[in-house]
Amino acid sequence: MWNKHPKALPYLFLSEMWERFGYYLMIGIFTLYLKDVEKGFAMTEKEAADLYGTFIALVFLTPFIGGLIADRYLGYRKSIILGGILMGVGYFMMGIHSLPILYTAMTLVILGNGFFKPNISTLLGNFYNNDEYKAKKDEGYNIFYMGINVGAFICNFFGAALYNLFGWQQAFMAAGVGMFIGVITFMVGIKHYGTHDQKKGVQEGDMPFSKIVMFILLPSIVFGIIGWLLKGTASDANPDSYIFGSDSTDAFIFACIPVILFYSSLYFKARPEDKRPIGALLTIFAVVILFWGVFKLNGSALNTWGDRYTNRHITGTTESVFHNLKLSDKLAYKKDSVGVYDEQFRLQKVDGKVVKEVNYPVYFRNVPKDKLPKENEEISLWSPNLSQSINPFWVIVLTPLVIAFFSFLRVRQKEPTTPTKIAFGLLISALSVLVMVAAVKAGSNGTEKVSVWWLVANYGVITIGELFLSPMGLSVVSKLSPAKITSLMMGGWFLATSIGNKLSGVLASMWDSYEDKTNFFWVNFCLLLAATALMFVVLKNLNKVMAEKGIR
Template sequence: MWKRHPRALPFLFFSEMWERFGFYLLLGIFTFYLKDATGGFGMDEKESASLYGTFIALIYFTPFLGGLLADRKMGYCNAIIIGGLLMGVGYCLMSVRSVPMLYLAMTLIIIGNGFFKPNISTLLGNVYSTPEYQDKKDEGYNIFYMGINLGAFICNFFGAALYTTIGWGAAFIAAGVGMFLGVIIFVIGMRHYKSFDTRKPLKQGDMSMSKIFGLVVLPALVFGAVGYLIKGADGAIFDSSSTDAFIFACVPVAVFFIALLLRSPKEERRPMAALLSIFAVVILFWAIFKQNGSALNTWASRYTERHVDGTTGTVLNALKLTETIPYKKDSVTLLDNQFRKIKENGTEVKGLDYPSYFKNMNLAETPLKEGDQVKAWAPSLSQSINPFWVIVLTPLLVAFFTWLRRKGKEPSTPSKIALGLLVSAMSVLVMIFAVKAGNNGAEKVSIWWLVGSYGIITIGELFLSPMGLSLVSKLSPVRITSLMMGGWFLAISIGNKLSGILSSKWDEYTNKESYFWLNFVLLFGAALFLFAILKWLNRVMKEKGVV
């Protein structure tokens, strides 16, 4: 596999694989850790989902700034190493159970990701810029993308084994070790890509760093601080103080992009309007997709049949991938060994009824008495379903589009994004049927509902995510390509925060079917809007001479 590619590729592949190992290990257990009263912080569903949303929103905002700093000041290699070290330290600090330390760790991870994530991809592109390897660039990125998903797939098995046997701290330290391994591999391979670490000087029409900070970053920080400090009648204005801060911070950024559109030359206005339209609708895709670490984690933990016995139970137990559920006759139990806080008449009480494992078990064949233990696979393992589907489906979709291209029937880039939204909406219908199958939580349901839902939305992801980056490069005016790429990341960031807001409402929906119907309406509405303007988008693409 490596022979036909630059010698830099395996080093960048494994650096990214280990970085994603640490990152997705953290995300897979993050909300479980926040909700755990004995080893974590005892947050309820609303608090944990809101903080999760803010965290991943900021994680996807900082790559814009980190990319600009690397482009013009630091260089890619320095940014990658610094970013990796900051993330590794942040993961390790997560093991310290302290609120100030939690926020410090999150801050280091957010900043570190901003330096690491955009620049390792850019460096890979530079490596393939030589005539010898230019024609292999797409294949190189496909191999690199496999590294991302390989790390995301395997990390959850390590994380589950560690937090069920030793504790949360061990899992977070493992994430840090993975990140440090990625940095070490990157440094070892430096000789193969050091010559491609070139800075981009400011060109005519480019916006200077000081201007970007003055017009975008500083106003966002000021508005964010104001949003955090202003209090509504019930405390927060929208959902929580962190949500208020994020929404307020987005206001000057949105105003900046609108002003950029209105002040642009006439020939640039239609392509920019097309991009901003797509940015607006893909926010809703990320709002649903990124619930994998919050609402769908909750579904895996509390509503999915996870108890294991026989050979499967023996193997998973030997691998330390199970957790223990105590049997209580004629009662339901907390399914993830975590306490939740709910308010009843103004008083906080512990516990909430969820469907019991024991309703699904044949107690005539497997008699249990009070206090007996039942083994269940660790719910964070469900986070490996999406990367599994990415690994399986990516080659198939690449081959499918290659076949269509040869026949001259390949859809345009906007058409692929619209189809991605529509397919993603279908994945939510699977969860609606899952709620029906479990009689709205009266019984646990099969893991195959989650497998099916993740499989469908992964197809939507592969239609939409790479196509969005491609569209930005095709439609952006050359003078502001980096800024428009920042707009794409901003859309992802806003969508990630919205995912946390939606997930924080989980417990307010007695009928979970209604929760998933809301998600379906949001995605289906976004798809309909994009299909409605598809002819105009395709016309703009043709005017630019791209497809």
């Protein structure tokens, strides 16, 4: 397989695999760590989801700037190494139990990802621009994408074993070790990168970086500060007088205003021949926001579903294997475990004073009485972060099938256009939410636990939607962008992903406000259905624009 591709591919494949190992290990335990009362920060569901959403939003915001800096000034090799080191240090710091250090660590990860993520993909693409490998470009990216998901699949098993065996800090350190292995692997392969690593510099027609700072970054910072400081009307439902739910959410939404206005101005100021392609891309950016808003619930709301509403009890051989691999933990049942609870602790009165009892076993609160263990009896539960490996598992399994499906259609000249694939990807993703609606019904709205197969089915369906949409999105941006603003439009894709990630955090923060959990998932379904409807409404025009450019 490797000998038909550039010699750099194995090194880039393994570097990305280890980088994703570290990132998804960290994401898999992040909200669980924040909500842990005894060894974490005892955050509520809303607080943890809000911080998670802001974090992953900023993680996907910085690649826009990191890509431009590497492209014009720093070069890809230096940027990738710098980004990897920043992320590795951030992961090591993340397990230190201090909020200021946690925020510092998150900042390092945000900056590091901005330098690493866009540039390793760009470097790989540079090897496939010559005639020798041009025909194998899609195959090369598919191999590279598999590396991402291999890392994302195996990392959660390491994370579960380490935090069960040692604690949160050691699990985060493992993420850092994985990142540094990725950097070392990348450096070992430097001799194979040759001239493909050279920075492009500032080309004629490129928007000056000073103008980007002046018209995008600086206004966003100013608006973000205004959003943080500005307060709405206080009420019983909103005692802190937030405008959109929290200070960070207010700041992020306000910061997006200059960005949206800037990208809108690109359309209105464009030459007549560029208006339709830019308009098509802006439409795709809008629907992508809604897709990522629902998809990224995997690290927040769906992580909570796997933790509290899924039957994680294991016995027999599975229990022995998971116990030996440290992928499970034992939990003792208390006779009054189905009583009053609040997150991961309970409040009770002792001598007239309210006392918080930590590590209260909320797992038992929705186990039927006839299935409860005896008092003080211990049962084995598989670690909740393992559910984060379901999506990458499906990607590994389904990618070859999706590729084969489109190859089958291509041979018969029936392959749909890229916008059509995106439209059907949105529709399939919407159908995945219906699986969770059914799961809530099966569990009588959370009063009983449900099988893990509901999560497996949900991830299986939405992964098909992901494979129809995510790789296609980057492809269509590169195909439709006017030559002089390709970098800006690629940055628009990352910005749309960033806004979608923040929307995911906003949605997840409302989990506890829905007494009927089916309504939470119906909201997500409606968002994806609206995105699907918008995509199908403009599909004919999008396909026409693609045809005018002689591309599919």
